[in-house]
Amino acid sequence: MDPLRLIRDHTIAGIIAESTHDDERIHLKDVDVELRRTTETNYRSKAGNKLLKVEAIWYFIKYHVANPDAAHTAYMKAAIAAGFSTLSMLDRKDLIAYLTGERATSDRIDITVPVIVDEEGVSTVDAKRAREEDEAEGVPRERVLRDRNSVLRAPKDMTSVLDFFAAPEEEKERLEEEKQQAADLAKGIKNQRYRDVKEQVFWREHVGSDFDMMNLDTNASFLSGPKPPVDDGTDMLMTDARAMEKQPTAPSGPSTASRGGPAAAAKAPRKTSGKPGGVPIIIVPAGFNQKVVLNMFNAKEFLQDGKFTQWDVVQKAGAKKSSSVYISRTYKRDGAKVKYEVTEKAPHKRSEDWARVAAVFVLGAKWQFKDWPFRGVEDGDLVETFTKIRGFHARFDGDPEVDVVKTWNVKPITISRTKRHGDRAAFEFFWDELDRHLALRSSALKY
Template sequence: MNPMRMRMDPLTLLRDFTIRGDLDKIVRLNGNFRFGEDYTFPCSLETAYRSTKGNRYTLETLVHYIKNHHLKHTEYFQNTLALGIPSVTLPDRKPILNYLQGILSTTDSIEYLPEQPSIPDEPSSHQQHSQFPNSDEIITELESPPLDFISMIRTAEKPLKDRESLLECKNRDFYSVLVAATKREEERQRAESHQRKDGLVAKSRLLGSADDFGGDEMGYDHQTPKPKMHLKIGEGVPIILVPSAFQTLITIYNVKDFLEDGVYVPTDVKVKAMKGAKPDCVTVQKKLSRDRAVTAYEVRDKPSALKPEDWDRVVAVFVLGKDWQFKDWPFKDHVEIFNKITGFFMRFEDDSIESAKTVKQWNVKIISISKNKRHQDRAAALEVWDRLEEFVRSRSHS
């Protein structure tokens, strides 16, 4: 008698049929696999091969795998998913293939159930007849096996997603997720930037952020929105004046690049790139540090257009170094101007001393930048912000 037939082990039979090249003789009939003309086993029957995950592979899983092992794992997995068949895991593919093809004689993953009866080497005719019935009897018995409810449940299960399937999903990667998240964050920051540039929003932030100008000392009660007294720097957004002449380094065209981004761009370059008419007012905020950017400033270059009450809001001026810049200003002299307004004079570091000769007589902060080393602009811009914020704090407390 054929020893394979005697053992009635579906895993060993599948290995024998694989080695002989008889896989085409394993035919599925309803819920069973028929091995040639001798044996029939339920498709859901658990074999002795235990996966690395701990469960035993069903006969259906192993038969389908050995007939489709040539497929790449992603294609194989999608195929099993579509058919509702549990798949062989990626780590188990090679060991199972080597065992079933006869390359390995055995493996630690094969665990036979202890209750399987041992087969005597030389059974008597009576024992042989009682323990190993003829093929017709075997088929009859195995076609109506005892109900295995666990196997029935597992056969009905259709796994959709697990960690392995997610990693092996076609045309998907985690980089695209990162790119999408980064894009959403950039759009959010851009939207907030547009809001900060709105003068009305800037004004509301200024009036609603007393902490940045000294908290309660500014005259605000944190429990009531009404101010207790007028701001020392005037109601509204503080004003920074810049020259309208092109011979100065800082103008209304490039002041935003310098103060917000810490980059000096020549005025003529900005004018050539500008679309539309020259702006009458530009709003700037400090974005060069981790401080909350809640204080906004209006930058203007037409002092003659200011109303009397607007002069109370002027906190800084970029000077040309020429007396005529202050013509018709509502102050009696330079001393009064630079006591009430902080002054800045921008120059290239290699300019002659004569260019700053007049300015040195005034209470003005001289800021030097390089003609070519743009990476140094940030430090110069921060120098302006430090001086300006210190001045605003001292003026608010006076």
């Protein structure tokens, strides 16, 4: 028997004022069931989402019927003085409308909560007969809200389930990639972040065992700009060595470079356009909770066009997420397009791509920087990290600031969940701050 419904029926019938109570039970008039005061109903409060107890609802509506114009504070004082638990003012309007019959139902009633009446709360009168009569009376007004077919037809977001089953396979692929990179380093082969093992196997099968000696860059079709220079000078030494082997013996005199010899062609520096450091990298979080402002679903539109859409809206619209994308920046570039790479995966710890990482959006957790190559990260010291890389912390205007972020050298960016007029200012602040950081470090990146 539903205690909430009993209280509602008595209120509508105008006899709620005739009900009484003792220290443990509520006695409703003309009802064979006595309600235990501490029994929980299926009405969820807006304050804390907890289930309201019988005594709180009963005393509230009884007091309201007797004092309809009384303020909520007066009810609170009376309830405390009488020894009853109280309910929040947030629930006041909805409860009155439902219990007095103004509304047929309430959104705060949780139909999934079973209605349980303690056996000790049943009076010695024939409770079984009363229950059968009550249920028979309510059958014509009942309707099935959910059944198996309606649940199966309801739209569902299975992303979390798919991610759960895909996680072991992704972890396995990551471990295999790390093993291959370690083996390549041991053999003296340059480690590229976008190296694809299957592509290497393909080239070795079609070119032969001389593939490694040919020093081919299998990523050339993927990278848009000239290949970044190698810090240790290995490529230059190998190029000079091959040139010396091909150079014919010549008497002293005018240099072969003036005659256009092959050695001169080999030693001639390659011409590159723009700055030689490569495409800058911006790292965004890989998280998918409600406090994440930017991830791979919405980062491109914001960083490229200054337009912000919450990532879950983009996801529900059917957009596909990739782990890395390129954006074309035109802001303060006089119409020219400058390419940036946006990714959710940090480079491998020994990768040369760390020289291209220009900015990172932080979540506020130190584990985000695990396996980063900078001094102190293993101990949680991120001073060097944010000295070399410009850090940003994007948060929604209604979310509190993360305490640990306040101790980091990162720039806060605040985005509104509902108001879009401030998005452009946040967009311009990001690029201006990143330009200032790269200029102070005399960066060679193409920014």
